[in-house]
Amino acid sequence: MYLKKILTLFILAILTFLTACTSISDNSGDAVVEDRTGNSAEEGYEGQTGAYNDSDMGQELGVTESMDIDAMSAATNAKAQSSLLVQTIYFDYDRITINAQGQAALNTHAEFLSLNPDKILVIEGHTDEQGTREYNLALGERRSMSVADFLMASGIPREQLEIRSYGEENPKLLNHNEAAWQVNRRVELLY
Amino acid sequence: MLNWIRENSIAFTFAVFFHLLLFSLLFASMPEDKADNIVFKKGDIVQVTAINMNNYMAEVNKIKQQKATEKRQHEALQRKKIADKKKKKEALKKAQQEKKRKQVEKKKAEKKKAEAKRKKEAKRKKEAKRKKEAKRKKEAKRKKAEKKKALEAEKKRKIEKKRQAEEKRKAEKQRKANAEHQAELKRQSAQDEAIREIRSKGVVKRYVALIQQKIERNWRQPLGSPKRLECKIEIVLATNGRVTSVEVIKSSGNLSFDRSVENAVRRASPLPVPTDLFIFKKFEVMRLLFDPGRF
Amino acid sequence: MYRIKLNILLISYVCLLASSQVFAVLDVEIRGGFQSASPIAIAPFSWTQSGAIPVDIASVIRSDLARSGVFSPLENNQLPERPTMTSSINWSRWKSTQAENLVVGQVARNKQGNFIVEFKLLDIYTGKTSIEYRYNVKSKHLRRVAHQISDKIYQQLMHTKGAFDTLIAYVVVNNNINANKRVYTLAVADSDGYAEQIILRSKKPIMSPAWSPDGQKLAYVSFEKNRSVVYIQQLKSGQRKIVAQYKGINSAPDWSPDGKRLAMTLSKDGNSEIYILHIASGVLQRITNHHAIDTAASWSPDGRSLVFTSDRAGKPQIYQITVNQQGRVGKAKRVTYLGSYNAGASFSPDGKSLILVTRNKGGFRVGRLDLNTRKTQLLTLSHLDESPTFSPNGKMVLYATELRGRGILEAISVNSNHAPQRLRVLSGDVREPAWSPYRSR
Numbered sequence: 012m013y014l015k016k017i018l019t020l021f022i023l024a025i026l027t028f029l030t031a032c033t034s035i036s037d038n039s040g041d042a043v044v045e046d047r048t049g050n051s052a053e054e055g056y057e058g059q060t061g062a063y064n065d066s067d068m069g070q071e072l073g074v075t076e077s078m079d080i081d082a083m084s085a086a087t088n089a090k091a092q093s094s095l096l097v098q099t100i101y102f103d104y105d106r107i108t109i110n111a112q113g114q115a116a117l118n119t120h121a122e123f124l125s126l127n128p129d130k131i132l133v134i135e136g137h138t139d140e141q142g143t144r145e146y147n148l149a150l151g152e153r154r155s156m157s158v159a160d161f162l163m164a165s166g167i168p169r170e171q172l173e174i175r176s177y178g179e180e181n182p183k184l185l186n187h188n189e190a191a192w193q194v195n196r197r198v199e200l201l202y
Numbered sequence: 203m204l205n206w207i208r209e210n211s212i213a214f215t216f217a218v219f220f221h222l223l224l225f226s227l228l229f230a231s232m233p234e235d236k237a238d239n240i241v242f243k244k245g246d247i248v249q250v251t252a253i254n255m256n257n258y259m260a261e262v263n264k265i266k267q268q269k270a271t272e273k274r275q276h277e278a279l280q281r282k283k284i285a286d287k288k289k290k291k292e293a294l295k296k297a298q299q300e301k302k303r304k305q306v307e308k309k310k311a312e313k314k315k316a317e318a319k320r321k322k323e324a325k326r327k328k329e330a331k332r333k334k335e336a337k338r339k340k341e342a343k344r345k346k347a348e349k350k351k352a353l354e355a356e357k358k359r360k361i362e363k364k365r366q367a368e369e370k371r372k373a374e375k376q377r378k379a380n381a382e383h384q385a386e387l388k389r390q391s392a393q394d395e396a397i398r399e400i401r402s403k404g405v406v407k408r409y410v411a412l413i414q415q416k417i418e419r420n421w422r423q424p425l426g427s428p429k430r431l432e433c434k435i436e437i438v439l440a441t442n443g444r445v446t447s448v449e450v451i452k453s454s455g456n457l458s459f460d461r462s463v464e465n466a467v468r469r470a471s472p473l474p475v476p477t478d479l480f481i482f483k484k485f486e487v488m489r490l491l492f493d494p495g496r497f
Numbered sequence: 498m499y500r501i502k503l504n505i506l507l508i509s510y511v512c513l514l515a516s517s518q519v520f521a522v523l524d525v526e527i528r529g530g531f532q533s534a535s536p537i538a539i540a541p542f543s544w545t546q547s548g549a550i551p552v553d554i555a556s557v558i559r560s561d562l563a564r565s566g567v568f569s570p571l572e573n574n575q576l577p578e579r580p581t582m583t584s585s586i587n588w589s590r591w592k593s594t595q596a597e598n599l600v601v602g603q604v605a606r607n608k609q610g611n612f613i614v615e616f617k618l619l620d621i622y623t624g625k626t627s628i629e630y631r632y633n634v635k636s637k638h639l640r641r642v643a644h645q646i647s648d649k650i651y652q653q654l655m656h657t658k659g660a661f662d663t664l665i666a667y668v669v670v671n672n673n674i675n676a677n678k679r680v681y682t683l684a685v686a687d688s689d690g691y692a693e694q695i696i697l698r699s700k701k702p703i704m705s706p707a708w709s710p711d712g713q714k715l716a717y718v719s720f721e722k723n724r725s726v727v728y729i730q731q732l733k734s735g736q737r738k739i740v741a742q743y744k745g746i747n748s749a750p751d752w753s754p755d756g757k758r759l760a761m762t763l764s765k766d767g768n769s770e771i772y773i774l775h776i777a778s779g780v781l782q783r784i785t786n787h788h789a790i791d792t793a794a795s796w797s798p799d800g801r802s803l804v805f806t807s808d809r810a811g812k813p814q815i816y817q818i819t820v821n822q823q824g825r826v827g828k829a830k831r832v833t834y835l836g837s838y839n840a841g842a843s844f845s846p847d848g849k850s851l852i853l854v855t856r857n858k859g860g861f862r863v864g865r866l867d868l869n870t871r872k873t874q875l876l877t878l879s880h881l882d883e884s885p886t887f888s889p890n891g892k893m894v895l896y897a898t899e900l901r902g903r904g905i906l907e908a909i910s911v912n913s914n915h916a917p918q919r920l921r922v923l924s925g926d927v928r929e930p931a932w933s934p935y936r937s938r
Contacts, residue, residue, distance in 0.1 A: 105812075142861060143841035143854050143883055144704055144929070145749045145762060145793035146806055146813050148725065149769040152746055153790065175724050176746055180702035185672050187881065187899055381501065410525055421530030422597075424655070425567050426912020436522070457656045465597060466530065468622040488523045494530055 100158060100198040104139070107150070107157045117158060120200060121165035128171065133201040134158050136176040137183075139192035148178030154198050209312070212304040220297045227286060227293070402481045409485065412474040417490070421466035424458040429495035431456055433463045436489050441482060443472035451489070463492045534569040534915060535654060536595050537562060541573065542602040542616070543581040550604060551636055554614065557643035558600065558650070560689060561661040564918040565651065565893060566910025571596055582615055591621045598627070600650060604639075611635060614642050618650055628653050640692060660888035663688045664933035665895060666696070666706040666715055667906060671925040682925075683717060685732065688888075688932070690906070690921035696730065706931045707750045715931075716740070716750035716759060727761055729776075740774060749793045751843075753800050760784075760794040760803055771805050773820065782824055791816075795843040804832065804851060806840040813840040815853060815866075833866065835873060841883065842866070845911075846891040852876070854883050863896050865911060876909055877917065886932045895920075897928045904928045 100113040109117065124132055136151030136158075155174040163169060184191035434452035437445050448464050467490070475485050539559050544550040562568035577590040582603045591599060602616030614632040619625070628649060632642045641662060648659030669682045683697040683706060697703060701720035708715060709729075716729045727747045730737035741747040745764030752759060759774045763781075771784040771794045785791040789809035796803055802819045809816075810831065819827035833839035838856035845852070848868075855864040855873060860880020864873045876885075876894060885896040895908045900919075904926030907917040920927075 140881070142813070142838065142856075143793065143806070146790065146808075146840045148704075148746055148748050149762065149764070149790040149792045152764055152769060174745060177702065177720065178704075180704060180720065181676060183676075185674060185902075187902060406523075410523065414525060414527060414529075417527055418529035421527065422535070423530050423532045425532050425534060425910070425915070427532065458654070465622060466527075484523055488525060490525050490527055492527045492530075494528055 098200045100154075100200070101193070102154055102196045102198070104141070104192070104196065105150070107153045109157060109161060113158075114161065117161050118165065121162050121167055124162065124167045124171050125165075128168075130202055131171050131173055132162070133173045133175060133199075135199040135201060136174075136178075137181060137195060137197050137199065138179045139195040140179045140182065140187070141192065142179075144178055144180070148176050148180075151176035151178045158198050158200075209315075210308065212308040212311070213301070216297070216301055216304050220293075220300075223293060223297075224290070227289065402478075402484075405476050405478070405481050406484055409474060409476050413470075413485075413488075416473060417466050417470045420469040421462065421492070423462050423494065427456065427459050427462075431459050431495060432491065432493040433460050434489060434491045435463055435467065436487065437467055438487055439473060439475060439485055441475070441479070443475040445471035445473065454492075463490075466492075534567050535597060536569050536571065537598045537600070537650075537654075538571045538576055538591070538594065538596040538621075539600040540576060540579050540581075540602075542604050542614075544604050546606050551612075552639040552643060554602065554604060554639065554643040554646065555600070557640060557689070558647045561644060561647035562650065564689065564908050565661075566908075566915035566918070567655060567892075567912065568651075582617060586619070586624070588621065588624050597621055598650075598654060600646075602646075607633075612639060612642075614639070614646075616646055618653060640687060644687065644689075655892075657892060658890045658935070660890040660893065660932075660935070661688055662936055663889060664712070664936065665690070665886075665906075665920075666708065666931045666933070667897075667927050668703050668706065668929045669923075669925045669927050670702075670904075672904075683715070685715075685933075693923070696732065696735075704929060705749055706929060707752055708931055708933045709752050710754055710756040710934055712934045712936060716752065718748045718750070727759075729759075740776070745769075751795050753796050754798055755800060760796060762792040762794065771803065771818075773824075784818060784820065784826055785829065787829075793841050797844050798846055798848040802827075804842045804844065806842065812837050815839050815842045815851065832868075832871075833873070834871075839864075839873075841885070843885070843887065845887055846889055852885040852887060852894055854885065863894060865894075876911070877907070884929050886930050888932050889935045895930045895932055897930060906930050 100109060100116060102108075102113075103110070120132060124130060134155040136153070136155035138147040138151050138154075140147075142150075152174060155176055159169075159172045159174055162172060179195070182191070182195045183197070184194050431454040432452070433450065433454040436449050436451050438447040440446050445467055448467050450460055450464070453460050454463075476482050539555045539562075541553070541555045542550070559570045562570050571594065575594065577594060578587060580586050580599070580601050582601055584601075586599070597620070599619045599621055600616060601619070602614065605613045607613055611633055612635070614634065615630070617629045618627045620627055630646070630649060632645075634642050644662040647661040651657070651659030651661065664685050665688055666683065666685045669684055671680050673679050677700075679700065681699045681701065681703045682695055683703045684693050684695050686693040696715060697717070697719065699719060699721055701723070703720070704718040704725070706715050706717045713733065714729055714731055716727060718725050718727055720726075722742070724742075725746050725748050726739055727741040727750050728737045729740050729750075740750075740759060741761055741763060743763050743765035745767075746769055747761065747763055749762040750759050751761075753773075757776060759776055761772050761774060762769055763772050764770070766783070768788055769790045769792050770786065771791050773782045773784055774780070775782070784794070784803065785805070785807070787807065787809050789807055790813075791805055791807045791809075794803045794805040801821065802817055804815055804817045806813050807816050807829070808814070814834075815832040816829045817832050818829045832842075832851070833853070833855075836855050836857065838854075838861075840854050842851045842853035844850075845865075850868055851866045853864055853866060853873075854861050855875070856862075857864075857875060858880075861882055862875050862880070863877040863882045863885040864875050866873045877896065877898065879898050881899045882896050883898075885894050887894055891911065893908050893910055895906060897904055898907055899905070906920040906927050908920060909915070909917040
């Protein structure tokens with residue numbers, strides 16, 4: 012009799028355990044899917060992407076700074092949307108400083124954000140796999156903060172920025188070499 | 203006591219003679235009664251006649267006969283006893299008469315003695331005086347002679363001393379010579395001993411090295427043992443080198459290490475030991491100190 | 498006179514010599530020898546019933562002892578005979594195998610359907626039985642019995658408690674190049690990697706599993722909400738609760754030895770700092786206050802200090818800080834000075850050393866720092882080793898590494914330079930191992 016009680020309790024426990032697990036995973040599946048291919052960015056700007064070439068952005072921006080404001084805002088909008096394609100800022104190993112290319116890209120975001128105060132930019136930091144995971148989680152956050160600082164210095168209020176870090180947990184490339192590591196050391200900019 | 207015997211010699215001799223007579227009489231009547239008067243000495247085995255049932259009648263007759271003879275003997279003895287008693291009485295009478303006679307004689311003799319004594323005494327005194335004189339004269343002479351002697355003795359003594367001294371010296375020399383000789387012998391034997399020791403030391407050294415090597419080859423220490431461990435064990439070897447006992451006399455404090463030491467010796471058994479029993483004796487009990495981290 | 502004295506001396510010397518030689522005990526010093534794993538023979542356990550034996554107990558024991566790094570078990574084909582609990586043993590044959598100990602055993606089934614497992618540990622040199630035990634268990638506990646036998650053997654021969662009857666927690670990822678298709682699993686298995694059970698399954702990363710001292714709960718970091726959040730989950734019921742979901746990072750949970758507090762890394766106040774959460778009351782206490790990154794705190798076994806990783810000196814290094822019961826915090830003191838990168842430190846169960854990840858010649862290795870000598874000894878050989886975790890007896894270290902592009906777990910003995918033993922890996926990349934405390938019955 013005693014044995015039966017234990018058995019039933021045990022079976023109940025296993026059942027709850029299984030349901031708990033599955034329910035958890037279901038929740039995570041439903042709530043959290045986030046598309047990283049930039050669809051969210053495209054939502055607001057359908058049909059308007061793709062006109063400009065990424066790589067020349069920085070220099071052109073520099074040139075257009077002297078234009079008049081209206082033209083500038085229209086131009087900026089157009090450019091902003093194209094610069095929004097620049098969703099990733101890359102970093103050197105163990106560095107949180109933003110290089111020139113990154114700075115240029117961030118400037119376009121800064122402009123976009125200032126023109127769209129309702130928009131919140133999610134700044135997601137990542138690292139390569141070298142070193143420990145806990146430290147990399149913090150390092151990723153540092154990179155995000157570095158980007159946020161840069162944007163705040165450009166006048167963007169803190170409330171428009173959300174800082175996150177995935178550390179080394181979400182690599183873009185899975186190889187264990189410098190080429191992959193370079194690509195993984197990044198900050199992703201999402202709206 | 204002897205004086206008393208001398209003075210009462212008659213009585214004494216009479217008494218002795220009487221006693222001897224008694225005893226001889228007694229013993230004279232003995233020989234026929236051996237069967238009744240067995241003197242037991244220590245260790246005498248008393249013969250017991252066993253009765254054989256088959257010869258019962260014969261035995262019974264035997265006994266009957268024995269009893270008859272015994273009776274006869276007893277009667278004869280009784281007769282003898284009466285005769286003896288008579289004889290004794292007569293002897294006693296005679297003895298008493300004798301005693302009386304002797305006593306009278308004794309008194310007479312005593313009187314005579316006393317007289318003789320007195321005379322003797324007088325003579326002695328005279329003699330004594332004369333002797334004294336002679337003595338005095340002698341003494342004087344003697345003393346003179348003594349002095350002479352003394353001087354001579356002195357001389358002699360001196361000579362003796364010298365002689366003795368000489369002899370001592372001689373003896374000393376001898377002794378020294380002997381001692382040296384002994385020492386030489388001892389040195390010789392010591393040298394021999396030493397040589398034997400050195401030779402055996404060489405053997406000992408060689409076997410100690412062999413034993414060390416064999417044990418080290420078989421000593422698996424536990425991995426990661428702390429460096430400065432030391433363990434001392436005492437082992438007993440049989441003549442064939444087999445380890446018959448292992449005892450830890452100083453633990454390293456690390457049980458695994460101690461056990462590894464015991465195992466090393468067990469695995470290495472039998473150990474190489476010299477075949478010469480005298481040298482093997484040195485190896486019979488060994489103390490091994492295991493200290494790998496010392497250097 | 499001189500002559501006499503000399504003679505006396507000589508004679509007495511000879512006498513002394515003679516006597517010393519006759520009565521002396523030879524004193525010999527043994528300095529050599531070699532260090533190696535203890536050779537042991539484990540004969541297959543006899544199984545009297547029909548069919549295959551449900552668990553090859555001898556095989557589990559053999560792999561446990563091999564994994565410890567301090568035993569070298571014989572292979573089955575090296576055994577001169579297959580003795581059982583009752584057979585007579587030909588000791589001379591065993592002595593020539595170089596093995597020092599022999600394990601024999603048997604498994605039988607009784608009328609109730611339970612299993613009776615018996616074993617004996619024998620000393621090959623003396624032929625004596627060192628230990629002998631008997632177990633009566635259900636079929637599902639057979640593997641655990643095998644681990645408990647390994648523990649008994651380990652304890653008897655190494656004079657230290659064994660840690661084979663323990664669990665390990667770890668994270669598995671089926672690393673798909675497409676991040677959307679990745680599945681993360683938090684799992685718990687036996688110390689040899691068998692009998693895996695899934696604790697949490699998610700499409701988002703899971704990190705830092707940490708065992709409660711009573712072995713009943715796991716704290717971990719999950720990215721289900723698209724950011725790092727710390728959970729505590731009851732293993733038996735599967736129930737869990739969130740303990741930290743502040744703004745920014747919530748990570749690196751570590752239980753205090755009394756199980757009442759949780760050290761964590763939070764960046765809610767603008768920077769990555771160490772905090773202590775009093776679990777029952779929910780009170781949060783800040784420990785570090787420095788603009789540098791402070792993370793990965795780990796409690797000392799006496800519960801009086803924490804070691805953590807900080808880059809306040811430029812690069813990550815290990816620091817130690819005292820925390821008393823009342824909550825008074827001391828000054829952070831630097832512990833590691835050698836090397837350009839030292840991180841992820843945790844204490845050995847005896848509190849005398851730390852294991853950590855250190856950069857060496859461009860690669861990341863697991864090292865052991867002796868707190869007394871302050872010297873670091875490298876324990877692993879490859880270049881992407883991380884997440885070291887001590888066995889509860891402090892004799893083995895489990896860590897994650899990479900083999901042919903795949904994440905695997907390896908175990909090494911702290912004492913030996915024996916090769917690391919790979920843990921059984923089913924599929925996917927395995928990482929972030931955490932060794933459980935001793936199991937209660």
